[in-house]
Structure formats: structure tokens, C-alpha cells
Amino acid sequence: MELRYFIIRRLLLLIPTLIGLTVIVFVLMWSLPHAFLASAFVNPKAPNRAQQLQDAYAQLGLNQGIVLGYLHYLVNTFTGHWGYMTLSNPIHYDGPVLSGISLFFPNTIQLVIFAAILSILISIPLGTYIGSRPNSAADHIGRIFSLSFYAIPVFVLGVILQVLFGKGVIGGNPLGLFPISGTFSTSAVNLLNPPSWLVSGAGGIVLSEPTHLIIFDSLIHGDFPLAANALMHVVLPVITLTLSLLAGILRFLRSSMVDASNSEYIKTARAKGVPEKTVIKLHMRRNALIPTVTVLGLLFAFLLGGVVLVEDIFGYPGIGLLALSAILSGSIYGVLGTTFLFGIILVVANLFVDVVYSILDPRIRY
Amino acid sequence: MVEEIGSAGYEKTLPRRRAKRLDNAKSTFRLFIKNRTALIGMIITIAYFVIAVIDYIDPRWLGVENLSTALLFVPGHLANSELPTPPNFSGSWWYYFGTTYSRIPILPVMLGALKYDLTYTVIIVFIGMSVGVIIGSMAGFYGGILDEVVMRITDIFFSLPFFVFALAIVYVLGFSFQNVVIALIIVWWPTYARLTRGLALETKSLKYIEAAKASGASGVKTLFSHIIPNVLSPVYVQISLDLGSVIQIFAGIFFLIGALGSSSFPLEIGYLLSAGLPYLSIGIWWPVIVPALFLLLFTVSVNLMGDGLRDVLDPKLRR
Numbered sequence: 038m039e040l041r042y043f044i045i046r047r048l049l050l051l052i053p054t055l056i057g058l059t060v061i062v063f064v065l066m067w068s069l070p071h072a073f074l075a076s077a078f079v080n081p082k083a084p085n086r087a088q089q090l091q092d093a094y095a096q097l098g099l100n101q102g103i104v105l106g107y108l109h110y111l112v113n114t115f116t117g118h119w120g121y122m123t124l125s126n127p128i129h130y131d132g133p134v135l136s137g138i139s140l141f142f143p144n145t146i147q148l149v150i151f152a153a154i155l156s157i158l159i160s161i162p163l164g165t166y167i168g169s170r171p172n173s174a175a176d177h178i179g180r181i182f183s184l185s186f187y188a189i190p191v192f193v194l195g196v197i198l199q200v201l202f203g204k205g206v207i208g209g210n211p212l213g214l215f216p217i218s219g220t221f222s223t224s225a226v227n228l229l230n231p232p233s234w235l236v237s238g239a240g241g242i243v244l245s246e247p248t249h250l251i252i253f254d255s256l257i258h259g260d261f262p263l264a265a266n267a268l269m270h271v272v273l274p275v276i277t278l279t280l281s282l283l284a285g286i287l288r289f290l291r292s293s294m295v296d297a298s299n300s301e302y303i304k305t306a307r308a309k310g311v312p313e314k315t316v317i318k319l320h321m322r323r324n325a326l327i328p329t330v331t332v333l334g335l336l337f338a339f340l341l342g343g344v345v346l347v348e349d350i351f352g353y354p355g356i357g358l359l360a361l362s363a364i365l366s367g368s369i370y371g372v373l374g375t376t377f378l379f380g381i382i383l384v385v386a387n388l389f390v391d392v393v394y395s396i397l398d399p400r401i402r403y
Numbered sequence: 404m405v406e407e408i409g410s411a412g413y414e415k416t417l418p419r420r421r422a423k424r425l426d427n428a429k430s431t432f433r434l435f436i437k438n439r440t441a442l443i444g445m446i447i448t449i450a451y452f453v454i455a456v457i458d459y460i461d462p463r464w465l466g467v468e469n470l471s472t473a474l475l476f477v478p479g480h481l482a483n484s485e486l487p488t489p490p491n492f493s494g495s496w497w498y499y500f501g502t503t504y505s506r507i508p509i510l511p512v513m514l515g516a517l518k519y520d521l522t523y524t525v526i527i528v529f530i531g532m533s534v535g536v537i538i539g540s541m542a543g544f545y546g547g548i549l550d551e552v553v554m555r556i557t558d559i560f561f562s563l564p565f566f567v568f569a570l571a572i573v574y575v576l577g578f579s580f581q582n583v584v585i586a587l588i589i590v591w592w593p594t595y596a597r598l599t600r601g602l603a604l605e606t607k608s609l610k611y612i613e614a615a616k617a618s619g620a621s622g623v624k625t626l627f628s629h630i631i632p633n634v635l636s637p638v639y640v641q642i643s644l645d646l647g648s649v650i651q652i653f654a655g656i657f658f659l660i661g662a663l664g665s666s667s668f669p670l671e672i673g674y675l676l677s678a679g680l681p682y683l684s685i686g687i688w689w690p691v692i693v694p695a696l697f698l699l700l701f702t703v704s705v706n707l708m709g710d711g712l713r714d715v716l717d718p719k720l721r722r
Contacts, residue, residue, distance in 0.1 A: 057559030061568075065575045184710075188702040190651040192658050193695040196676065200688045208686055217683070335561070342566025346655055350680070360567060361659055364574050376571040379564040387562055 043395050047388060058380040062373055063110045069369060071099045077369050078120045114377065120370025128354060128362040134374040138356055142378070143249040144220065145344060145355030149382070151271065152278035152340065159279075160286040161326075167287075168294025168325065169317045179291060186284030191343035195277045195350040202273060215273045218352035220251050225266040234258050274351045278343055285336040286329060293325040300324075323397065330394045334387045341379055434715045441711020447704035448646075455518035462515055487682070487690050501689040512675070513694045517701070519671045523580070524650040527587045528642055534588070535595025536631065536638060542596070543603025544626050554600065557593035565590040566652060573656065578663060583656055587649065598641055602634035636716040643709035647702040654698060672698055 066074065071094075078093040079086075094100060096118065098109030113119070119134035130137050167179035186194070200206050203217035216222060226235065234246045234254060245254035252271070255264040297303065298321055306316050345357035352358070356375050363371025436442045457464055487509075490501040500509045542553035572586035606612060607630065615625050654673030661674035672694050679690035 053555065054559060054562050057555070058563065061559065061563065062571075065571055068575060184706060185699075185703060188647055188706045189699050190655060190695075190702065192655055192673070192676065193699055196680070196683070196691050196695055199683060200692055203683070206683055206686060206688060338561075338564050339566075341564040342652070342655070345567060345570070346658065349659055357567075360570065364570055364660065365663060367574075369574075372571050372574050376567050379567040380562070383564050384562055 040392075040395065044392060047391055047395075051384065051388065054384055058377065058384065059111060059114065060107070062377050062380070063107050065376075066110065066369070066373055067103060067106060074369070075099055080121050081123065119374045122363060122366075122368040122371035122374075124359070124362040124366045124368055124371060126362060126365050127349075127352065128358055130359075130362070134370045137359065137371070138374055138378060140244060140249060141354055141356050141359045144353065145348070145357060147250055147252075148271065148274055148278060148344060148347070148353070148355060149340065151275045152282055153337075155275065155279045156283035156286060160283050160290060161322075164287050164290030164294060164325075164329075165317060165322050168291040169298065169321060171295050171298070176291070179287065183284040183287040183291070186280045187288055189281070191277065191281050192346040192350055194280060195273070195347050198273050198277055199350065214269075216270050217273065220270050220353060221263060221267040222270075225263050232258065232260065271353075274347050274353055277347050277350075278340060281343055282336055282340050285339070286333070289332050290325060290329045293328045294321055296328075297321045297325045327394070327398045330390060330397060334383075334390045337386045337390070338383055341383060431715050435711055438711045438714065440707050441714075444704040444707025444709075444711065447700065448708055451517065451701050451704075452521060454514050455521045458515050458518045462511075487687050489687075490689060500693045509690060509693050512670070513672065513697055516670050516672045516675045516694065517697065519669050520650050520654055520673075520698075521701075523584055524646055524653055527584055527591060527649050527653065528645050531588045531591035532595050532638065532642055532645075535592040535597075536599045536634075538592070539596035539599030540603040540626060540631050540634060543600040544607055544630055545622070550600070553596060557597045560590065560593040561597075563590070566655065569652065570656060570659070573660070578660060580669065583653065587653060587656075591645070591649065594645070595638065595641065598637060599631075599634050602637060603630050606630050606633050640709060640713040640716055643705060643712050647705035647709070650698070650705075651702060 074097060075090050075093040078097060079089045083089050096109065096113065098106045101109070117135050119138075121132070122130065122134050122137060124130040124137075128141075130140075163179065167173075167176045170176055199217045201210075202212050202215050204213050204215060206213060206217065226232075236244050236246060245251045247257075248254055251267040252264055255261070255267060302324075303316060303320055306320050307313075311320070344355065345360060347353070348355045348357035349361055356378060360372065360375035360379070362368075363375060435445075488498075488502045490499055498508050500513075502508050538553055542550040569583075569586040569590050572589060573582050576582040576585060612625060612629055615629050620629070654671065654676070656673065657671050658673035658677045661671075661677040675694050676691055676698075679687070679694075682688075683691060
């Protein structure tokens with residue numbers, strides 16, 4: 038089967054997964070009192086509240102039974118009516134859920150992509166190196182490293198990194214270089230006369246235009262000191278996520294390298310005089326990557342859980358912190374919206390993993 | 404008549420079979436303790452549980468009468484006379500790790516807090532395992548529509564970010580200890596269902612299952628006395644690895660929602676950690692780092708033990 042047919046078939050397989058995801062989020066919603074669902078759906082400070090509540094009942098299909106309610110939920114979800122949320126802690130926000138999410142979503146994607154790219158870039162060469170030398174000193178060090186970072190809870194790792202490398206946590210620590218909270222220091226911006234592309238959002242959160250990613254926006258507008266400052270702020274969160282994902286990949290890659298090295302085709306390749314480098318890169322690594330890619334989806338699910346914890350520890354305004362704020366502020370549509378969005382991120386990541394899988398191992402396409 | 408002879412023969416072989424099984428267990432254990440790191444992992448894990456049991460019997464043996472006094476404070480607003488004091492190696496060994504809020508030595512507080520994590524992690528893993536094993540082995544054994552439905556459901560669960568999902572369930576059910584446990588069981592059983600389903604499929608086609616069927620064993624009997632006991636050893640490995648993952652997620656959830664400061668939450672390790680966070684920026688790191696390291700020691704030990712168990716019980720899965 039050609040790759041594009043495989044991709045089309047894989048996209049069709051998304052439909053049951055998406056139905057499952059929406060059903061689960063819907064069931065969570067529907068199990069709550071309906072009066073509460075209606076009153077939280079619209080802006081509580083709107084003038085004609087009674088009329089709005091009636092409209093909310095109609096729009097959510099609250100009086101029409103669970104099946105029609107689900108269909109209403111689907112329509113609302115895919116037409117962007119995600120409800121209303123009022124958050125007070127730790128993120129302040131008051132407005133529609135979807136526009137709130139769109140403000141914070143870029144920050145999370147930035148973290149996840151940085152962490153994913155870094156951990157893949159480091160783990161594949163490292164895993165190849167230690168996996169092709171089982172029981173050497175490098176292998177033992179690598180195994181201790183990957184086991185410790187695989188076993189360490191993400192929030193524990195984040196806090197330890199804050200203490201070791203955070204600015205001002207331990208007095209006189211020469212390693213304390215990195216700020217431990219936020220996306221940039223207020224001292225790096227002239228707050229009395231802020232540049233026009235820094236917009237003060239609801240509740241005092243400063244957002245940058247046009248991408249909401251302060252690193253890229255300050256580069257676009259030529260403010261290099263601010264870009265450097267913002268970059269320093271993402272170092273610790275990214276390292277925290279990278280280390281935990283890296284350890285997982287390394288652990289699986291190393292063991293599948295060892296498995297692959299015991300197989301017949303490696304002996305054949307060596308016997309017919311293929312150079313050792315080629316054996317390792319083309320024969321061993323390519324086959325060892327296949328089982329590693331299958332666990333990548335699962336590791337990614339762990340990473341998304343880690344995102345919530347890391348954003349909380351580092352006070353980093355992304356959708357993880359938004360989800361936490363929704364939970365702490367008791368905003369149902371904030372909780373449902375962020376849960377659904379995290380589900381979508383994982384679905385897309387799994388799609389990507391499967392496509393990579395089918396490129397590595399064409400047999401899987403049949 | 405024939406049946407009687409058959410059952411008498413069966414009775415006769417029973418002690419011998421038990422002895423053989425014991426022999427197997429002995430040799431497995433001997434193999435296991437050859438692996439030094441796995442043995443150390445097991446010893447440390449057992450030590451944690453022993454401390455937890457001691458703490459349940461009488462917390463005074465660990466030096467603190469009432470643990471909850473350690474959290475009677477408003478985070479971020481302690482008077483100078485109540486701020487935690489740093490580790491002090493000159494006095495009593497209780498103070499080697501420093502003190503926490505209200506100047507209570509941190510060591511007993513933390514050991515007391517860990518017991519909740521250990522207990523509830525074990526409860527979550529065992530209930531999740533039981534539900535998953537029964538559903539998964541039924542799906543694998545009976546096949547057909549049941550199998551399809553169960554596998555589609557687990558597929559969906561596997562494509563959910565379970566941490567966020569567990570938080571959402573806790574929100575919907577209400578913030579309490581039991582609800583966190585329920586939420587984690589809901590997100591955790593599919594792991595076991597999928598694992599046992601595959602194993603049950605494999606086992607189903609073996610000769611002794613055919614023999615059991617041919618000798619007239621009912622489906623339920625075959626399932627519970629022939630399939631399930633024979634798929635359990637990979638499940639044991641999964642349990643020992645999951646103790647490490649579930650305790651992380653459990654403590655992580657309380658680390659996040661501890662900010663609610665609900666009085667229904669006992670002093671638990673994630674909550675203890677989050678309570679220390681406001682003090683990091685003024686250089687008070689030990690109320691956070693000490694519990695963090697103790698939690699880390701547990702998760703590493705459990706993983707070492709799990710890796711060792713896997714090597715012994717399930718050589719096919721060896722990584």
C-alpha cells in the first residue's frame with residue numbers, strides 16, 4: 038500500500054477515536070446538574086440573564102434527553118461554542134473558553150515541541166551508542182541515568198531543578214542562573230511605556246502579538262534582550278520535560294537495540310563483511326526504532342500529564358495552568374475544554390507516530 | 404466409577420504438584436536475589452511498607468503525635484519564629500533533615516505522609532488490576548462482540564491523556580480522597596485489560612485448555628481456574644512497575660489540587676511538597692527537597708524491583 042493510502046485510512050480511523058473522546062467528555066459534563074450546566078455556559082454578568090439561560094438550555098439541548106444532548110454537544114464543540122469561564126487562581130481570565138484557550142495554547146505547544154524535538158535528537162544517537170555496547174561502562178551509566186529519570190516524578194524533577202539552577206533559591210549558588218517562574222521578567226520590559234505589541238490581557242497577564250509566544254514576538258520586533266530573557270525562562274521547564282521523555286525513549290531504544298543485536302540478520306550482515314558502522318546504523322538502529330516508536334505514543338501521554346505539573350511549578354501560562362485554574366476556580370467549561378484539547382493533542386501526536394511507524398516499517402501498512 | 408478413580412488419582416498427585424510449584428517459586432526467588440540491584444530495590448520497597456504499617460499502628464513511634472499540626476499554617480504567611488529551620492547535624496538525628504512549618508522535624512512528618520500514598524497506590528493498582536484482568540481475560544477468552552467492544556473502549560482510554568482526564572473526573576465527582584482513587588482506577592484498568600486480553604488469546608489455543616474443555620469444564624471454570632492463573636506472572640511484573648507510576652500520578656494530583664487546601668485531604672506527600680513551594684523563592688528548600696528525594700527513592704526502588712521481576716518471571720518481555 039502506498040503511504041498516502043495508509044494516511045487516508047489512518048485518518049478515517051480517527052473517527053471512532055474522536056467519537057470516544059467526545060463521548061467521554063460529554064458524559065463527564067452530562068453527569069452534572071443541568072441547571073449548573075446552563076448557568077455556567079453564558080456570561081454571568083450579562084444583562085438579560087433570564088433570556089440567556091433559556092438560550093443556553095436550548096443550545097445545550099438540556100431538556101431533550103441524552104442522545105440529542107450529545108448531538109448538541111458535538112455541534113457546539115465543532116462550531117466553537119465551548120462555554121464561558123471565570124478563572125481567578127493562578128490565571129486570571131474572564132471570557133469565552135475557546136478564546137481563552139487560544140491565548141495560552143501557543144505557550145504549551147512551544148514547550149511540548151521543544152521538549153519532543155530535544156529528547157528525540159538526544160535520545161536516538163545516545164541510545165544507538167549505548168545500545169550497541171551492552172554491558173560497557175557507558176551502557177551502565179546510561180541505564181542508571183534513564184532509570185532514575187524514568188522513575189522520578191515530573192514535579193519532583195522540576196522542583197529539584199528549580200533548587201539547583203534557580204536564580205536566588207540557594208544564596209550564592211554559582212549554578213543559579215535561570216529564573217524559576219513566568220515567561221519573562223518584568224524588569225526586562227519598560228512597563229510604564231510598554232511596546233505596542235505587548236498587550237495587557239485580562240487579569241494582568243501580559244501577552245505579546247502576533248503569535249503570543251514572547252520569544253518569537255520579541256525577535257520579530259527586534260527586542261533581543263527581551264528575547265534572551267524569555268528564552269532563559271523556558272530553559273528549566275523544557276529541560277524538565279525533556280529529561281523525563283528522554284529517559285523513557287532511551288530505556289526502550291537501548292533494550293530494543295540489544296534485542297536487535299542478537300538477531301540472525303545482524304550476524305548475516307557482519308558475516309558478509311558489512312562495515313560495523315553500517316550494521317549499527319542501518320540494520321540494528323532501524324529495526325530497534327520500530328518498537329521504540331510504538332511506545333512513543335504512551336510516553337507522549339505521560340508528557341502531557343507532565344505539562345500540567347511543569348506549568349504549575351514554573352508558573353508558565355499555558356493550557357496546563359489554564360486547566361488547573363479552571364479546576365481550582367470551579368469552572369466546568371474550562372475543565373471540559375482543556376481536557377478535550379489535551380485529548381486532541383494526543384490524538385494528533387499518535388497519528389504522527391503511526392505515520393512515522395509506517396515509514397520505518399512498511400509492513401505495518403497492510 | 405471412572406470418575407472416582409480419576410478424582411482419587413488427582414488427589415494423590417496434589418501434594419506432589421504443590422511441592423513442584425513451591426520448588427518453582429524457590430528457584431524463581433533464587434534467580435531473583437542473584438540480581439543485586441533488584442534485591443536492593445525490593446528491600447527498600449519493603450522497608451517503606453514496614454514504616455507505613457508502623458505509622459498506622461502508632462504514629463508516636465515515629466516521633467509525632469498528630470501529623471496534621473504540621474500543616475496548620477497559611478502558606479506564604481509564616482512568622483519568622485515559625486519558619487522552617489535548616490538541616491542540623493549536631494543535635495538529635497530527627498533534625499538531620501531540617502524542620503518543616505511550625506518547626507516540626509520533617510522526617511517523621513514525611514514518613515507519616517508517605518503512608519497515605521503507599522496505601523492508596525496499592526488500593527488503586529489492585530482494584531484496577533482485578534477489574535482489568537477479569538474484563539481482559541473474558542474478552543480474550545470469549546472473543547466475538549465482547550472482545551471488540553472491550554478493545555475499542557481500551558483504545559479510547561489509551562488515546563486519552565490520563566492525567567488531565569483523571570483531574571477532570573476528580574473535578575466532576577468532587578474533591579475528596581476517595582474520588583481521586585476512583586478517578587485513577589477508571590483511567591488505570593485498561594492497561595491490565597489489554598495486557599491480559601493478549602495473554603488470554605495466546606493461552607486459549609494451548610493444549611491444556613482444549614483438555615479442560617474436552618473433560619467438560621464449563622467456560623467460567625476454564626476461565627477462572629485455567630486461563631487467569633496462567634496469565635498472572637506478566638501481570639505481577641506490571642503491578643510492580645505500576646506501583647511506581649501510580650504513586651507519581653497520585654501524588655501529582657494532590658500536588659496540584661492541594662492548593663485548594665481542603666480539610667478533607669490528609670497530609671499526603673504531594674500536598675506536603677506543594678505547601679513548601681512558596682518558600683523556595685526565599686531560599687528554604689529542604690521542606691520540598693527532602694520529601695521529593697524520599698519519593699524518588701521509592702519510585703526508583705519499585706522500578707528496580709519490577710525490572711528484576713520481569714527478567715525472572717517473563718523472559719520474553721526482557722528489555
